[in-house]
Amino acid sequence: MQKLSFLFISFLFYYISFAQNPTYFKGKYVFPVKPDSGKIVLTGNMGEIRPNHFHCGLDIADKEGEPIHSIYKGYISRIKASTFGYGNVIYVTHPETEHVSVYAHLSDFSPRIRRYIREKQYEQESFEVEIFPSVEELPVTTKEIIGYLGNTGGSYGPHLHFEIRTIADFVLNPQFFYDIQKDNIPPKLFQIAISPLSSESRIESRYQIYRATPLATKEGWSILKPISAYGLVGLEGITWDMAQGATSTYATTKARLRVDGKEIFSFHIDHFPMYELYGMNLHINYKLLKQTGSNFQRFYQVDGNRLGIYKGNGKILVEDGKSYNLELDLEDVNGNFKTLFLTLEGKKPSFINNSKLITSAILSQDTDENTLIIKARYLKGSEGNIDLILSDNKQESLPIAYIQGNEAVYLYDLRKGVPLKIKSANIEMPFRKQMIPSGTNYTYKDPFMEVYFPNGALADTSYLDFSAKSSHFYIGKVYEPLIWDAEVKYNHKKNAIIELKKAFIQSERSKYTFSDLNDSTFTIKTGYLNDLKITRDDTPPTIRLIRKTPQKLVFQIGDYGSGIANFKAYLNGKFILMEYENKNAMIWTDPLTTETLSGEFELKVFDKVGNVQTYKIAL
Structure with missing residues (x-):
């Protein structure tokens, strides 16, 4: 037992001290592009804010076809040929250092690896394959050429996307x-x-996100005029880094916030x-x-953020009559930094006497985290107020928080209880949102749908809208990010008006096909909260011959409905591989084929709901 404990402690010491300590490996790893020249052009670095995620590595620009080298000895543990995401990508595991290096958007693999992947593609009769070779199948040596720089997948210019991860799948900054x-x-x-973080918070006398442009100074930046605030608030900012001779922008990788000299x-x-x-969507103000x-990075930590890159929570409690001097250091990966200086002045809001106002109409209701925001038109001279009817039939009257133009604004902390109705002197409306708790698996149910939120899908307790009509259903709100997918089970028998065998779900950001479609329900998974429309697709994909030579056929394919799902090509009844580039919708016959194409050629293209288009040609 003592020996096992010693071995475990030794392993833990190694992992903490070395496996996650990059300085230990400086000089051990060669650079993947031009390892002997030192001429490197980075077009992106780790930590950049990209749509819906952090950038996980370095983007290294060079000419297409430039050899890509393994940074250290090991074996290829994962390899994928694809026209989406990372495109053609290789993962090399380095057992000695307990790291995994990743090489993405390759134009091609080295001849040895290409032969291996071609064999798998023909076995599966598919261009898109993902293989997990064993330790013995594809060993590599330090500096070995494993592929060639390219532009495949979600790439819009020739470059290598390069990552270093731990074997536990933590991304490290290369x-x-x-x-x-x-x-x-x-x-x-x-x-x-400056953002309000509770229903009592105010910035410049209102519950609002207050934005300001800093003035550049020798030391950094300054907000010359103090900002009045009260309650719990948080600081945010738009920041990025630059480098000499580079046209690209990069991530600001470090920030430190001090209040009155204390970090x-x-x-x-x-x-x-x-x-x-x-979780990047919690690092920014979504x-x-x-x-x-614009991406405003938060210099405070919100509930549910599990990225593990923070110290302290950064939330500032501003009290009436006190001043708070804030200093924010922004630093890049090379240690260059500048400081923002600003002052918050504590000013407690004064509530307005309702007896001199009458609310003539409730204009809107919304939520911001745990704060209910009600806006109403008002008239002077008569009595009136806003009342909330809570689930236990208790009634709570709300004072006017402040007046904005011709609107009265009311604020309520939903942690006190979720209302059933909102009442004014002459109007009553239901509270339209449903409370969805975080930190647990939770299923919302109504007659038309069940929505399953796994533990961790929502960062904090959320208040969401759910509605269903004949051709679409809504799960919102749009300002609430999902960290993990939610699963929607929809009762189409009660509410759908179109035949679903050739239908898909269209949203603002994505298209979804059904799983578990039966006579009464279907299921989809979604990573976004928004309007989901049931859309019919009876139109097959399109195929157009672009170029024909004795050794090569090039086609353009497309689909204006559910999207391309797959394609198959045959020459004289035998499968022949086609390569695919979705950015220009081109597919072409296997470039490794040197023989003249002769006989009956057939290409079939399938969309995601089963429509198929066939193209035949005699060669």
Whole structure:
């Protein structure tokens, strides 16, 4: 037992001290592109905010076809040929260092690996394959050429996407392993925001996200005028980094926030687990992203954020009559940093006497985390108020929080109880949202749908809309990110008006096909909260011959409905491989085929609901 404990402690010490300590490996790993030249052009680095995720590695620009080298000895543990995502990608496991290196968007594999993957493609009769070779099948040596730089998958210019992960699938920052792209330019700060974090919070006397543009100074940036605030608030900002001679922008990888000289928060984007990749939507203010299109990084930690890159929670409790001096350091991977200086002045809001106002109409109701926001038109001179009818039939009257133009704004902390109805002097409306708890598996049910939220799908307790009509159903709201997929089981027998055998679900961001479709229900999984429309698709894909030579056929394929699912090609009844590039919708016969194509050629293209188009030609 003592020996086992000693071995475990030794392994743990190794893992903590070395496997996740990049400086230990400096000089051990060669660079994957031009390892002997030192001429490196980075077009992206780890931690950049991309749509719905953090960028997990380095983007290294070079000409298409440039050889790609394994950074260290090991074996290929995963390999995929695809036209989406990482495109053609190789994963090399390095047992000695307990790391995995990733090489994505390859134009091609090295001849030895290409032969291996071709064999699997013909076995499966599919261009798209994913293989997990054994330790003995594809060993590699340090600096061995394993592929060639390209533009396959979700790439829009020739480059290598390169990652280093632990065997536990934590992404590590590759720049810590190499002395590359050194510079002395600190990050830029373009705009800041102060956000309210409770129903009692105010910024400049309102419950609002207050935005300001900082003034550049020698030390960094400054907000010259103090910002009045009250209650719990958080600081956010738009920031990125630059480098000498580079046209690309990069991630600001470190931040430190001090209040009156005391550090209350920091983040360092140097590692995070791949399974929390979409937690990036909690690192930024997702609501501001949807409203403005800009990524405001939070310099405080919200509930449910499990990225593990933070120290402290960063939330600032502002009290009446007190001043708070904030200093925010923004730092890049090379240690260059500048500081933002700003002051918050505590100012308690004064509530308005309802007896002099009458609410003539409730204009809107919305939620922001646990705060219910009610806006109503008002008239002066008579009595009136807003009342909430709670689930236990108790009634709570709300004071006016503040007046904005010709609207009265009311705020309520939903943690006190979820209302059933909202009443004014002359109108009553139901509270339309359903409370969905976090931290547990939860299923919402109504006569038309069941929506299953697994533990961790929502960062915090959320208040969502659910509705169903004949051709679409709604799960919202749009400002609420899903960290993991929700599963929707929909009763189409009660509410659908179209035949579902040739139908799919269309949303603003994605298309979904049904699983478990039967006479009464279907199921889909969705990563977004939004309007989901049931859409009929009776139109088969299109096929157009673009070019024909004795050794090669090139086609353009497309589908304007559910999308391309698969394709198969045959020459004289025998399967022949076609390669596919979805960005230009081109497919072409196996480029390794040197023999003249002769006989009856047939191409079949299938969409995601089963429509098929066939093209035949005699060669």
